[in-house]
Amino acid sequence: MELEENIIISKIQGYYTAYLMYISCELNIFDYLYNEDMSINDLSEKINISRDKTYRLIRPLVANSFINEEDELLSLSRLGQKLSEYDEKSLKGFVLFNGRECMTCWSYMYEALSKNIYPFKLVSKNEFFDAQALDDGKFDNFNLMMRSSSRNMNLSPYLEQQYNKDDKLKIVDIGGGAGDIISKFLLSYHNSSGTIIDLEHVRKEAEENVGSHSLSNRCRFVSGDFFVELNIQGDIFILSRIIHDWEDEDAINILKNVKNNMDEHSRLLIIEKIIPEKIEKKNLYLYMSDLHIWSMCGGKERTENELVDICQESGLVLNKIYGLADFEYILEFQKDCYEEGVL
Structure with missing residues (x-):
């Protein structure tokens, strides 16, 4: 594959990794592994996902250096620790906010540009900050992200x-x-x-x-x-x-x-x-x-x-x-x- 082709393909597929990080945070994978090394079987039980699907999630997390695998035990790398809520400088809230709120907005960007409005207006009937105030779940997502950013x-x-x-x-x-x-x-x-x-x-x-x-x-x-x-x-x-x-x-x-x-x-x-x-x-x-x-x-x-x-x-x-x-x-x-x- 030519270099230019490889660059384009890897960039357009960047959402693969973004969604992998988001899903893993939703499943609390990094939290479970923060203080305890686990086998695939143990982690599978914790997250209530079949062993096969758990292993298929873990493989790219290991390849991306979020998780270490040695002697059939999984442990967090320093990178993975940052995605646990237990880490002092956790970025879990930032990842969850992006996964729950932001990725959807970006998926509407073409339509929003063509209508000369910003994408969130196609996602919600309310303005962004009104939506946060009216929905406890949305506010919690936003607040987690902002607090992580401010603390760091x-x-x-x-x-x-x-x-x-x-x-x-x-x-x-x-x-x-x-x-x-x-x-x-x-x-x-x-x-x-x-x-x-x-x-x-x-x-x-x-x-x-x-x-x-x-x-x-x-x-x-x-x-x-x-x-x-x-x-x-x-x-x-x-x-x-x-x-x-x-x-x-x-x-x-x-x-x-x-x-x-x-x-x-x-x-x-x-x-x-x-x-x-x-x-x-x-x-x-x-x-x-x-x-x-x-x-x-x-x-x-x-x-x-x-x-x-x-x-x-x-x-x-x-x-x-x-x-x-x-x-x-x-x-x-x-x-x-x-x-x-x-x-």
């Missing part, structure tokens, strides 16, 4: 060089979900207090998570919608992976609502991926991420200039950009006081 985000390159650790800062995480991001800030700035603003259905998990970090006395949950006027003061406002979910008009409305609560000393931290202006193969993940976010909720990944432009239109001025990892950045903005006539 390394903010140390920013936190270690900012502010005095003894400062008493008021930190507000808007759309903060279960509080994984604001917890990182509060654990770093031990005299500071925090507020999570999100929809009411997130409250229970947020309060439980904050409590697990012994931060209940320093962090509160306030029910709120970032499309509705907010009324809260803060030294640091956070929008983590929020803006990319929305087209420019909606994103500007969110940013203006935040800006209206800032004073001249406040800072807004926007945590997002940034697409470089030049198209390069090394940035393929970002281009695919951009298509993906559009397919789910009509949003977009932005270049630095695109993100700065909508912030400027919202009355915000860029101070500095901090690089994290995996194409993530923290962009620090302040209120444009000159625009409002304040010198």
